[in-house]
Amino acid sequence: MKHLNKLFAGALLLAGLSANAQDSTNPWAISFGVNAVDTKISMKGNDHLRFEELYNPRGNFNIVPSVSYVNVARNVGGNFSFGLTGSFNKISKWVEHVPGTENTHVVVNPGDLNYYGIDGAISYSFKDLIKSKWFDPSLNLGGGYTFFGDASAGTVNGGWGLNLWFAKNVALSLGSTLKYGFDDNRVPDMDVPTHIFHHAGLKFQFGAKDTDGDGIIDKEDACPDVPGLEQFQGCPDTDLDGIQDSADACPNDFGTVEMNGCPDQDGDTVADKDDACIDVPGLPVLGGCPDADGDGVADKDDACPTIKGEKANKGCPWPDTDGDKVLDKDDKCPTVAGTVANNGCPEVSEDTMKKLNDYAKTILFDTGKSSFQKQTLPVLEAMAAILKEYPTAKFALEGHTDSDGKDATNLQLSKDRAAAVKNYLIEKGIASDRLTSEGYGETKPVASNKTKAGKAQNRRVEVKLVK
Template sequence: MKHLNKLFAAALLFAGLTSQAQDSNNPWAVSFGVNGVDTKVSAVGNDSPKWIQLINVDKNWNVLPSVSYVNVSRYVGDGFSFGLAGSVNKIDKWVSRVPGTLATDLVSNPGDLSYYGIDATVKYSFMELLKSKWLDPSAHIGGGYTFFGDASAGTVNGGLGLTFWLTEGVGLQFQSTYKHSFDDTRVANADVPTHIQHFAGLTFKFGGKDTDNDGIYDKDDACPEVAGLPEFKGCPDTDKDGIQDSADSCPEVAGLAEFNGCPDTDGDGIIDSEDACVDVKGTKIMKGCPDADGDGVADKDDNCPAVKGAKDNAGCPWPDTDGDSVIDKDDKCPTVAGTVANNGCPEVSDDAIKKLNDYAKTILFNSGKSSFQKQTMPVLQAITAILKEYPTAKFSIEGHTDSDGKDASNLKLSQDRAAAVKNYLVENGIDASRLTSEGFGEAKPIDSNKTAKGKANNRRVEVKLVK
């Protein structure tokens, strides 16, 4: 049995030395250190436990100056943990009462008795109740079996402990346990006496899993495989803008909460990804770019950024060469002042029509032909000049004869003469699309064909405006 106990104690010690956090995060704990066995409580007349025997410790305590206990425990919830402990000692101090006295103790050596203890413990920690992170008082109860020399017996245990947590997982532990023996005749080396066992050592908590090594245990880590921050339950904030990556639309660039973590470098209220001018404040309608002259063309695209212009002219105003308020690109007559209603071209006035017809009446043809007399050339030139003043106006050239001769011949002659005038005008720079010609023969007289003067008036060319 002695060897079995020694092997068990050694196994527990080995488990403690090969382990490394005891609460819900780190449910396992291992403790080891030295223990002291105080047998004074077993002396006759000492029925009340003496928890702290600081006077004459060297006379009352049995201490093995080496690692002499190990405890392995697991947290089970709500401050409670269950543990199993093994301890070894050597009893070389036995305290007994001097016969015939009421208060005199006799300390003797019972023969260096070996001491082995195996104990199961239920412990309650007050640390969470105190809301402390380093001070950990506790109370425990349990039972076990003690081997005392050649004697052995079961015990009922209870006690108090105090742990100072130096780090999250490493603590300095002190504990005292009252062990009430069921085989206590208070005779040295013949029984297992009731006694107090004190412990002092180190305790290590472990068992918590932190896959990403961010200091947040997997069970509390919303991102257990990626290192993160406590304020985000273990999730990362790569750009350190205070918005965790899972809620950050731009996780690698620091930004603003109002833009889901995306930046607005120029502070114009438009996120950089939608801002065509990220370094200069602009407007939403300009996609984040400025428009200094307010012409609807962003400054970066505006060739005249300080002057209002036209979008289709790169932000510059269109020229109006003739000053008629119709810009050149829309002006059908850009070098001649006209009216807006007539696309920048001048309106043909009644006076201009009168001048044209006054000239047309003086056009002279060779008798019975459509060829011009030489002296009529200046008249045709004057008509051409007037038509050029109205470059978009359309005109009809009409020919008429008197009633002499046959109707068919007169009609043909009037058509040929009207066409001759049109051809001259086209040959001298008037667009053919602006002119038509027509002959009416003797059908539309303007005077009597009974007199020579009347006939002369009826032989004529007229110029009419086509509207």
């Protein structure tokens, strides 16, 4: 039975003595410190434990004044951790129960027995349940193998632990574990008695992954692959303007919150990246450029930056070359003064038409022909000059004859003479689309064809304004 119990306890060795609990963020922990072995627990008969003065270090504790235990543990999921503890001590206080008495014990020196233990446990932490960041109680259950001098045996272990986290990954670690031995007797160097293993030390958590090496573990790092700052949960602020890169419109240039992380060198509320005039305060609607004359055209694009003008004219006012109060852009006769009603062109008056027709009446043709007599050329020149004063006006030239000769011949002659006048005027610079010509022969006399004077009046060219 005794050996079977030892085998059972040895199987529990893999669980590890651990009063410490890790989390998945920092899965590993190491603890070290001092331990105290209390042998006051004794047997009453073979099946009952006796607990008296469990925490009386003056009478019962065996303590070595040096680091006397080391624990390594790892989180195995949730609030559970798994670890191993190695310990040593010197047993100079061995508590014996006086046979035949109920509560009488004596403390003897068994000969400074060397104490060694290797133990394992599964530990459960209550830290998350009580929602505390620093107070971390736990319970543990496991087994181990212990040496008391020349004696050694397996034990079944159970106990409590308490971590007091005074820094992010550092805690004061306290705990007690009952190590239940299966020996029926309590003979030094021959038996391993049931006893309590107390410990006090420091615990350090580690093992958290920090892929980008910025000192912020991946689990708490919003940008685990890029080195960043703690204030931004591990995300970078390349230009150090207090705005993390993901929210910074200009991550490489120091800027302001108002400019969404971008600089505004000229202070015109237009970020430099969008400012076409980065060194001069301007208007947002003009891409950050100034508009000195307020005409809506940026100075850099304004041909007349100090004179208010029109966008369509590069920021300059439209000219009125002929001074007729019709701007050149709307003036169909920009170099000739006209009227607003006639789109800036002069209107042909009745006096002008009378003057044209007075000239036309004096046009002389060679007899029976459409060629001009030499003395007529100045008259045609004068007519051309008048027409040039009205560059948009259109005119109809009408040819007429007297009744001498055949009707068909007279009709054709009148057409040819009217066309001759038109062609001459075109040669003198009058646009062809402004002139038309037609002949009416002898059909529209203005005087009697029975007299020489009347026939002379009927042989004529008339000028009419086309409206």
